[in-house]
Amino acid sequence: MQLTLFELENDFRQHKKYINGLLKSKDEIIHLAKTEGKTRFYNVLSFGGGTQSSHLLEEHFRGNIDYDYIVFSDTGAEPEFIHEQVAWWMERQKMIGNTTPFIVTTHNSMKRGLEEMLMRYIFTDYQRFQMPLYFSKVDDNGEIKPAGMMPRQCTGDFKIIPVQQAVRNQIKSELGLSTRQPMPKNIAIIMDIGFSFDEINRVGGYVSHQSKYIYLSYPLIEEGFTTDDSIKFLEENQFPSRRSRCYLCPFNCDGKGLGMDWDEIIHAEPLSFLKACFFDEELRKAQASGRKNMQSIPYFHYSRQPLKEVYRKDYENLVRKYNNNLNHWLYEWKEFLLIKYCA
C-alpha cells in the first residue's frame, strides 16, 4: 500500500497499542501470516460510507491500495445521507471503470439491523441488548445517579462481523466450498479498517476475534492520518465528506463540529430524530416494566435525559409535522414483528 503522504508526525510505533503488540503494520502482518503458513492473501476494505473509509476507497481507485473486495455492512440505522454517499461511491466506481466486487451485506439473522434489534428488544421477549447507551440507577437513598455506559457491541455485531462473514462466504464460494466447510489453511484475509490516528485507542488487535485467518490492518493509522486529514482530502477533491454513524448513535454529541451531532440528525433527518426519541422513551418503559434483564435506566443522550426533553422545541415542531410518518413507520414495524417473531 502506497498512500501519498505529507510528512509523518503521528508515529504509531511510539503508541502503546503498537508497543503492546495489539497493532502491527500491514507489512508486519503479511510477514507474520507467511510464517504461519499463509500463501494466498485476500485484501479487503471494510467500507462504512463515511470519511475515512472513503479516503481509503479513493486511494484504491487511484491504484495506491490493492483490494479484492469492498464490503459495506448496512446497520439498518444509517442516515439516508450515508446511503446516498455509498451510492455516490458506487457510481464513481462505475464511472472510472473499477471492477473490484462491491458487496453490501447486513446482520445475518436481523437483516433490518439495529432498528430490528431495538424493536425486538422492546416488543418481544428478546434479551440481548447491543448498544452503548448511557445509564442511571437509583441509589440506596432513592436518588438517580449516573451509572456508566453499556459496552459497544453494535459495531462488532452489525458492522465488523457481517463484513467478515460476507468476505468469508464469497471466498469459499469462489473456491467451490460451502459456507460450512473450513477455510483452507493457506488463506489469509487482510481487512483494512478506516480508523484514523486520532482513533488509535479503538484498535482492539490485529487479528479478528472471530477468525484467526482474518487480519486487521489500519492503513490511515499507519500513515499517521487524522480524521481531519481525511475530511480535507475529500473536500479538496469535492467528494462527499459526511461522517458515518447511525442516526441514533449514542456517540452523537452537540455542536462540536465533528459532523456527528444530534443537530445534524434533527435538521437533515427529522423523522429519524423522532425515531430515536421513540426508541429512547420505549426502552425506558421496557426497562421499568421489569420484563427485561436491564437493571439501570437507559438513555441515548449523554446528559442522561430524555432526547425529547433535551431538544424539546425541535421535538415539538417535528412531531407536529411528522407524526403521521412516525405512526406509519411504527405500524409497519409491528406488522413485521408479528410475522417474524409472533410479537
Ligand code: SF4
Ligand atoms: S455508529 Fe454508533 S450505534 Fe451505529 S454501530 Fe457504531 S457505535 Fe453502534
